[in-house]
Amino acid sequence: MVEIQRNPTREVQIGSISIGGGHPIAVQSMTATKTQNIDATVRQIQHLLSAGADVIRVAVDSQKDAEALREIAAQTRANLSVDLQENYRLAEAVAPFVQKIRYNPGHLYHHERQKPWQEKVAYIVGVARDNDCAVRVGVNCGSVDPAKTDKYAHDDSISPMLESAFDHCEFLDSLGFTRYCVSLKDSDPRKVVEVNRRFAARRPDVPLHLGVTEAGMPPDGVIKTRVAFEQLIGTGIGDTLRVSLTVPNDRKGEEIEAGRQILADIAAGRVRSVVDFNTHGLNIISCPSCSRVENEAFVELAAQVKEMTAYAKDYDITIAVMGCRVNGPGETDDADLGLWCAPNFVNLKRGPAPLGAYPYDEIIPRLKQELDQLIANRQS
Numbered sequence: 378m379v380e381i382q383r384n385p386t387r388e389v390q391i392g393s394i395s396i397g398g399g400h401p402i403a404v405q406s407m408t409a410t411k412t413q414n415i416d417a418t419v420r421q422i423q424h425l426l427s428a429g430a431d432v433i434r435v436a437v438d439s440q441k442d443a444e445a446l447r448e449i450a451a452q453t454r455a456n457l458s459v460d461l462q463e464n465y466r467l468a469e470a471v472a473p474f475v476q477k478i479r480y481n482p483g484h485l486y487h488h489e490r491q492k493p494w495q496e497k498v499a500y501i502v503g504v505a506r507d508n509d510c511a512v513r514v515g516v517n518c519g520s521v522d523p524a525k526t527d528k529y530a531h532d533d534s535i536s537p538m539l540e541s542a543f544d545h546c547e548f549l550d551s552l553g554f555t556r557y558c559v560s561l562k563d564s565d566p567r568k569v570v571e572v573n574r575r576f577a578a579r580r581p582d583v584p585l586h587l588g589v590t591e592a593g594m595p596p597d598g599v600i601k602t603r604v605a606f607e608q609l610i611g612t613g614i615g616d617t618l619r620v621s622l623t624v625p626n627d628r629k630g631e632e633i634e635a636g637r638q639i640l641a642d643i644a645a646g647r648v649r650s651v652v653d654f655n656t657h658g659l660n661i662i663s664c665p666s667c668s669r670v671e672n673e674a675f676v677e678l679a680a681q682v683k684e685m686t687a688y689a690k691d692y693d694i695t696i697a698v699m700g701c702r703v704n705g706p707g708e709t710d711d712a713d714l715g716l717w718c719a720p721n722f723v724n725l726k727r728g729p730a731p732l733g734a735y736p737y738d739e740i741i742p743r744l745k746q747e748l749d750q751l752i753a754n755r756q757s
């Protein structure tokens with residue numbers, strides 16, 4: 378066994394488990410069923426629980442989702458985390474039924490724009506306190522607080538994420554609320570390593586939730602995540618983690634299995650890095666899907682993209698495939714080509730530029746056309 382000196386993070390209790398403070402690294406996942414489909418969501422939670430999930434996140438975007446969550450919580454003993462995106466005020470409707478509330482600083486702007494974020498966070502903290510919940514400040518590369526991104530160079534995505542995380546930590550500390558952890562996620566494992574290292578150097582006390590977003594399908598998605606986790610966990614950084622994989626609903630347990638396997642391998646010294654982050658060649662990123670996915674055809678679409686683009690494997694091109702409008706438009710900006718799903722069509726982008734919306738059965742040939750063009754431009 379490898380002796381790893383873990384960072385001295387403080388302990389944060391999430392229902393029946395605790396993270397930080399020397400506790401074992403907890404493994405999480407998220408449901409991808411429609412939250413309002415109570416039976417399917419409970420089934421998926423039970424499936425994740427039997428795969429060994431310590432905490433399971435559920436997305437809630439509406440009052441109806443919140444009502445469904447109440448029913449769901451009554452039918453499981455899992456530690457539940459609720460994922461709040463734009464509509465932060467749903468916190469009070471769901472907090473009584475969950476053990477953790479996740480908010481994204483970059484999404485606190487969409488509702489009640491005139492209200493300062495501090496007021497919104499103070500409200501979330503009040504709700505968390507009243508309901509015995511932990512909080513995660515979930516900073517995501519594709520949706521960083523716009524006031525922060527404007528301050529830094531266009532190609533510096535790490536500084537705005539860090540500044541946002543530090544500001545939120547300081548604010549939570551100023552409220553005397555310490556039952557929180559932070560996540561800093563990106564789809565590029567190198568950036569995940571850098572941003573988490575820099576965060577941990579300044580705030581070694583704050584527990585970190587590790588993850589590589591849109592890692593894609595196994596086995597590539599697991600490999601991308603593994604290289605980042607080896608670098609971080611191997612140096613004592615990280616208290617809980619999620620391996621985000623694009624897999625059909627009945628295979629979601631693979632996220633937990635992959636997480637546990639990576640942890641076991643690191644502990645046994647079975648690591649594949651001094652890290653060679655495969656920085657060359659075609660890079661397909663796809664979101665793990667969640668209840669927000671706009672069309673069930675998404676997972677299949679991600680697989681078709683992978684298959685169709687195999688011929689371009691030697692080109693340094695990134696293609697992003699995202700399941701919905703919540704994160705799709707932002708997270709595809711940095712890809713060479715991006716697709717994000719709407720209910721009946723798929724939006725196609727070249728970098729940040731929209732190229733149009735295409736039906737599901739027309740998008741693959743259209744994508745190929747763009748890919749061929751991109752390759753031709755690079756060769757000329």
Ligand code: SF4
Pocket residue numbers: 664665666667668669670671699700701702703704705
């Ligand atoms: S892009 Fe949308 S569907 Fe995919 S995981 Fe993110 S929120 Fe869920």
